[in-house]
């Protein structure tokens with residue numbers, strides 16, 4: 206297994222955010238994680254990056270406990286987190302500085318990754334000259350340029366309009382297929398989880414744990430997956446799981 210969460214608990218003072226959380230992620234897998242607001246999705250990602258320590262249990266990457274942040278794990282957040290005073294190229298290069306890549310090599314690696322996300326012609330643009338979708342592409346390029354084995358994504362497309370979001374979803378699948386990265390992708394959106402994930406881990410409300418992992422098994426990932434009748438079936442299955450877990454009040458008003 207690439208990543209293992211074993212009986213992970215996370216408490217913030219008296220509040221338990223995660224309890225008995227178990228999940229395995231396979232090498233090269235695209236796993237999506239859905240759950241209600243506040244169920245601990247972002248906390249899980251913080252644990253996986255090593256920015257936060259679990260209260261109990263363990264998180265293993267390649268069989269080794271996560272001790273802190275590492276270049277083997279790249280992160281893309283909802284907010285672009287680009288430096289406004291740097292060009293797209295310099296933003297991607299910045300990520301490479303930490304990896305010890307010699308200065309003269311950084312520009313060519315950065316450009317190659319801007320090309321990978323379709324922004325080869327925008328290397329000298331500043332973030333304010335780019336659309337939201339383009340800025341998020343730069344953020345993805347910056348993470349990929351460091352060549353992490355695992356890409357952790359926390360609602361990276363949530364702030365984008367529907368059409369841009371669908372375009373970026375397609376592009377991300379393409380990048381995943383080309384690079385073979387292991388991707389853990391957090392989302393609120395059931396459609397997005399089904400479209401992107403080979404498996405969808407459905408979480409319970411706080412304290413979060415895995416309710417069920419749904420295998421999403423399309424014959425092929427090419428073509429319009431959303432038009433496949435099975436897309437609707439998976440969507441409904443996940444919706445039902447989330448609804449079963451919702452509070453009686455939410456069910457009554459929902």
Ligand SMILES: Nc1ncnc2c1ncn2[C@@H]1O[C@H](COP(=O)(O)OP(=O)(O)OP(=O)(O)O)[C@@H](O)[C@H]1O
Nearest residue numbers: 217220222240241242243244245246247248249411
């Ligand atoms: N540093 C912290 N101190 C105290 N409580 C925290 C802290 N970080 C998170 N929490 C709490 O832990 C719970 C889980 O938070 P988290 O952000 O992981 O949820 P989430 O599933 O990502 O939510 P959303 O989908 O709304 O982004 C929330 O109730 C939150 O208030």
